[in-house]
Amino acid sequence: MAQVQFGIFTVGDVTANPTTRTTPTENERIRNILTIAQKAEEVGLDVFALGEHHNPPFVPSSPTTMLGYIAAKTTTLQLSTATTLITTNDPVKIAEDYAMLQHVADGRVDLTLGRGNTGPVYPWFGKDIRQGIELAVENYALLHRLWREDFVDWQGRFRTPLQGFQSTPRPLDGVPPFVWHGSIRSPEIAEQAAYYGDGFFANNIFWPKEHYMRLIDLYRQRFEHYGHGRADQAIVGLGGQVFMRAKSQDAVNEFRPYFDEAPVYGHGPSLEEFSEMTPLTVGSPQQVIDRYAAMRDHFGHYQRQLFLMDHAGLPLGTVLEQLEILGGEVVPVLRKEFAEGRPAHVPDAPTHASRVAAARAASETQDSSAGGVSETQDSSADAASEIQGNGSVIAAGGAR
Amino acid sequence: MSGIDGRTPEFPTSPAEAVAGATPEFPTVKRIAVVAAGLSQPSSTRLLADRLADATVERMGEHGVRVEVTAIELRDLAHDITNNLLTGFPSPKLQQALDAVTGSDGLIAVTPIFTTSYSGLFKSFVDVLDPQSLTDLPVLIGATGGTSRHSLALDYAIRPVFTYLHAVVAPTGVFAASEDWGAGGESSLPDRIGRAAREFAALVRESTRDGLNDPFRLPAGFNPIGAFGAN
Secondary structure: OOOOEEEEEEOOEOOOEOOOOEOOOHHHHHHHHHHHHHHHHHOOOOEEEEOOOOOOOEOOOOHHHHHHHHHHHOOOOEEEEOOEEOOOOOHHHHHHHHHHHHHHOOOOEEEEEEOOOOOOHHHHOOOOHHHHHHHHHHHHHHHHHHOOOOOEEEOOOOOOOEEEEOOOOOOHHHOOOEEEEEOOOOHHHHHHHHHHOOEEEEOOOOOOHHHHHHHHHHHHHHHHHOOOOOHHHOOEEEOOEEEEOOOHHHHHHHHHHHHHHOOOOOOOOOHHHHHHHOOOEEEOHHHHHHHHHOHHHHHOOOOEEEEEOOOOOOOHHHHHHHHHHHHHHHHHHHHHHHHOOOOOOOOOOOOHHHHHHHHHHHHHHHHHOOOOOOOOOOOOOHHHOOOOOOOOOOOOOOOO | OOOOOOOOOOOOOOHHHHOOOOOOOOOEEEEEEEEEOOOOOOOHHHHHHHHHHHHHHHHHHHOOEEEEEEEEEHHHHHHHHHHHHHHOOOOHHHHHHHHHHHOOOEEEEEEEEEOOEEOHHHHHHHHHOOOOOOOOOEEEEEEEEOOHHHOOHHHHHHHHHHHHOOOEEOOOOEEEEHHHHOOHHHOOHHHHHHHHHHHHHHHHHHOOOOOOOOOOOOOOOOOOOOOOOOO
């Protein structure tokens, strides 16, 4: 598959169209998201990622239901989340839900973990936002084990203890879904991603790139520190946000009312100011290509680029047109640009197939060099470590 | 906008000053940020801020400490501050101001008193600061208003904000009423400025804040696998 995966991510907001003052029903919005996901595959994108929310105006509270449908309607599309709430969900249920989705989708599944952002959601699920980081850390530690060990004894601060618990189904081919850790500002989450050798996803759309550059740099350094490879072999994903028309002024004119009224940034900086400060790019396809080709210069070679395309009340027809431009004119050029000068040791985006191959290769290495420590292994990181896209597997603990 | 911007006073050369610690080749340099929330131009709030900064620089100089002063007029940043409240991140211009404040060794903060309290713009600026970023920072508070009847706002409104943020607020805050500017020898304003600057300068000289304001630093004792049972 592609060295770098390109795709879209959505938060699933139900927002009034500011130009017509009409608001889609929840059913319309949900059907639209399902249509948009299928369109992503049709126009040649690699990934569709869906957010999880439990408060209006966001509608996707049950991502695996929607992703399961999309899995049945697509054949190559990688299904992901943006993000799965590792704080308020039970890690046992996440382990089971996403292992199930992984089987349903024949492996085309990974997930991005996040903490969620509004205070009231936590108590609705019996949690406290002040413990967000601790919840993210402890819950993931359990999730990580549930996917890798057949029987788990567990005791933690936040969840009922487990004795000899086996989550079901077991991950497909014994290889758990790849995990990205998403963060806007927490160095703790970068550290967590680095510790496990997991991916780090920077949403990169609401803040200046300089902030994310520091966060990703931190993750890369710690990835190397924990022995998963060199800093430039860490697995990085980035968000982005674009609106395109053949003539850039047409794009600006058409997008401006949506920008001005958008729940996330409306009534604040002007479209021009916001575009200058963040990776939001409103203009011609060529402008988008230039801006995003330069992301490599800022962040280093990375593995996944997702775009936010369907929020702020943009009508379905417009979103589908945007996807055609993205898939037809922008991504093919970006693929070529990103491949240019990409060092051989920089791993491709992880997929189920590459991770299974890597797991097999590693277990063979282990068998043939029994008693010794293979060069791809880092015994100090042992069970916490796992597969890298460049083909080394370190102790996939979930033997089957 | 004349006055204290970017001003670096001469390093003192008299023997009395030289014994105060620093050598002339490697003088101690302290950074002081001055935040003025006045809305008019020229503003008496800025005027008071400048007087406090000048007096502080003088006191520091007496102890052989060189001072770099960065003055920030919130009026120039009003739109950026509002935008930060809405978007969650600062513009480059506002970021510079935030860096100047959080990276300083001492902060002089002066606001006009509106309706018995600090101005909304002043509080909005404080609100976009990282709540941990002023920990242990020496702060000299000042305020301006029409009459001296508002002077207690310094202690019941402004001081608690900085106390909450774990800043070290100098005991004397300085309030300047309209009448202070025209009272000539009658006004005690110069004395109050002098006392406040002396107290503040003493706090700044001893302050060490290295690394306290790095938002990318992991909290002490952070463990990526959690406290219990992960292994």
